[in-house]
Amino acid sequence: MKKKYNSADIGKFIFVIGIIVYFMNRSSGNMGYNWQWYRIPQYIFTFDSGRFIPGLLFKGLGVTLQITGISLILAFIFGLTTAFLRLSDSLIGRITSRLYLEIIRNTPLLVQLFFIYFVLGPILDLSRFTSAVLALSLFEGAYASEIFRAGIVSIHQGQWEASYSLGLNTFQTYFHVILPQAIRRILPPLTSQAISLIKDSALVSTIAIYDLTMQGQAIISETFLTFELWFTIAGIYLLITIPLSLSVNLMEKYFRVDI
Amino acid sequence: MKKKSLFLQILVTIMVLFFLAGSSYAGEIQNKLVSESTIEQVLKRGVLRVGMSTFVPWAMKDKKGELIGFEIDVAKKLAQDMGVKIEFVPTKWAGIIPALLTGKFDVIIGGMGITPQRSLKVNFTVPYEYSGMSIVAHKETAKGFSAIEDFNKPEVTIASRLGSTAAEAAKKYMPKANHRMFDDEAQAYQELLNGKAHAVVGSAPTPVFHAIKNPEKLFIPLKETFAKEAIGFAVRKGDFDTLNYFNSWILVHHSSGWLKEREHYWFETKDWESQVQ
Numbered sequence: 001m002k003k004k005y006n007s008a009d010i011g012k013f014i015f016v017i018g019i020i021v022y023f024m025n026r027s028s029g030n031m032g033y034n035w036q037w038y039r040i041p042q043y044i045f046t047f048d049s050g051r052f053i054p055g056l057l058f059k060g061l062g063v064t065l066q067i068t069g070i071s072l073i074l075a076f077i078f079g080l081t082t083a084f085l086r087l088s089d090s091l092i093g094r095i096t097s098r099l100y101l102e103i104i105r106n107t108p109l110l111v112q113l114f115f116i117y118f119v120l121g122p123i124l125d126l127s128r129f130t131s132a133v134l135a136l137s138l139f140e141g142a143y144a145s146e147i148f149r150a151g152i153v154s155i156h157q158g159q160w161e162a163s164y165s166l167g168l169n170t171f172q173t174y175f176h177v178i179l180p181q182a183i184r185r186i187l188p189p190l191t192s193q194a195i196s197l198i199k200d201s202a203l204v205s206t207i208a209i210y211d212l213t214m215q216g217q218a219i220i221s222e223t224f225l226t227f228e229l230w231f232t233i234a235g236i237y238l239l240i241t242i243p244l245s246l247s248v249n250l251m252e253k254y255f256r257v258d259i
Numbered sequence: 260m261k262k263k264s265l266f267l268q269i270l271v272t273i274m275v276l277f278f279l280a281g282s283s284y285a286g287e288i289q290n291k292l293v294s295e296s297t298i299e300q301v302l303k304r305g306v307l308r309v310g311m312s313t314f315v316p317w318a319m320k321d322k323k324g325e326l327i328g329f330e331i332d333v334a335k336k337l338a339q340d341m342g343v344k345i346e347f348v349p350t351k352w353a354g355i356i357p358a359l360l361t362g363k364f365d366v367i368i369g370g371m372g373i374t375p376q377r378s379l380k381v382n383f384t385v386p387y388e389y390s391g392m393s394i395v396a397h398k399e400t401a402k403g404f405s406a407i408e409d410f411n412k413p414e415v416t417i418a419s420r421l422g423s424t425a426a427e428a429a430k431k432y433m434p435k436a437n438h439r440m441f442d443d444e445a446q447a448y449q450e451l452l453n454g455k456a457h458a459v460v461g462s463a464p465t466p467v468f469h470a471i472k473n474p475e476k477l478f479i480p481l482k483e484t485f486a487k488e489a490i491g492f493a494v495r496k497g498d499f500d501t502l503n504y505f506n507s508w509i510l511v512h513h514s515s516g517w518l519k520e521r522e523h524y525w526f527e528t529k530d531w532e533s534q535v536q
Contacts, residue, residue: 224379
């Protein structure tokens with residue numbers, strides 16, 4: 001369905017933007033803050049006689065991407081496994097998955113991160129990177145599992161019966177019948193979860209991992225370019241998360257065409 | 260002759276007018292500066308808002324949850340002398356300067372060391388206290404270390420609080436070591452207790468307290484503090500009236516011996532410990 005816009009709508013839009021710009025101007029005028037944007041580029045990257053030199057923020061971005069990349073895959077695995085266990089006939093499976101879900105979902109990520117790094121870390125000999133990835137993927141995996149479960153149970157019971165009567169076993173039914181249909185329904189909430197993971201990864205700075213946020217904090221502590229740097233960091237997070245949203249939009253369209 | 264005196268009269272009149280206009284203009288600016296100064300605002304409001312961060316024994320919570328410490332005494336005395344109430348605004352260390360600049364409070368009294376970098380963003384008073392850095396090390400990972408040179412090696416990890424003068428001093432005195440910075444001092448000390456860092460650098464006397472608390476794991480490798488630093492109040496730039504008032508206040512209490520007496524109580528005795536534990 002194509003949406004139509006009329007001139008009144010556009011007028012309202014411009015009005016709202018106008019108000020926002022007015023307030024931003026006013027507050028920055030009142031703040032008496034001395035903006036020094038010209039000191040920022042050196043922290044992103046510079047060119048020295050044609051050679052690319054990554055700045056501290058650029059290196060931090062690398063660490064953030066590494067952590068979120070691995071955590072995304074792990075969270076996906078944790079989530080799917082937990083969802084299957086919760087829907088399985090095994091009592092132990094159901095209890096453990098339920099326990100995992102409730103503990104993780106009802107405690108703050110920061111506490112989990114500190115617990116894994118400072119308490120479990122020395123016992124299990126976890127490195128700082130492993131602790132960070134583990135905490136993030138366990139946390140997001142719990143949320144992902146509920147999304148998976150909701151998607152799976154939303155598929156009509158008749159599909160199961162039909163599959164079984166065709167002689168498919170449970171695994172084949174999941175793989176060929178249920179999941180392909182469920183994926184379409186769970187893609188939007190799953191994308192939100194992935195984006196949350198990227199933003200939540202900023203918390204790993206608290207255990208001194210030099211990700212994007214930590215690099216920013218370290219630079220701020222030396223230069224006091226507080227607002228310039230935080231805005232730059234927010235911009236860089238946007239640069240990663242927006243393409244992710246857009247690519248999932250494309251995927252949604254692709255899956256729709258498929259049926 | 261007549262012509263000349265007329266010219267002179269006009270010249271004098273114009274000069275007098277200019278002088279009057281100039282002086283009244285200068286007076287106006289002066290009035291404006293005084294009425295807009297932080298100190299005037301504080302008196303009008305009747306409340307002095309002080310930005311601080313908890314930091315033993317500078318500012319900490321006692322058993323009842325009340326703030327106590329050297330800095331708290333200083334801020335309370337300051338408010339008392341001004342005849343206003345006091346309000347403490349606890350702020351995360353990393354955000355304390357921006358919070359001052361955006362007017363969340365009037366002054367930082369938070370054990371803030373005076374540094375050239377910070378002076379570019381805020382104005383400091385004369386020092387009301389001096390502090391040194393001390394270092395606490397892990398008995399296993401830093402076995403036998405007894406000098407700064409022992410820590411200045413690439414395989415040594417030193418933890419400190421992000422944005423503190425201790426972190427700066429650690430980088431300056433041990434440039435070759437691997438520096439790891441945490442949001443809070445508690446996390447830096449936990450890292451040390453877990454044996455994942457060789458040492459923590461902090462403002463004296465906190466590292467010593469930690470060594471006393473965990474004698475089986477930690478020790479003090481250097482007998483003396485290093486990198487003596489001057490501690491001042493920080494105010495917004497360009498407010499010389501306020502700066503001048505605070506400077507005079509500090510001067511008065513240096514001469515009266517009150518600052519010395521408080522310093523002795525908080526840094527050299529342990530009489531206050533029963534209030535905390």
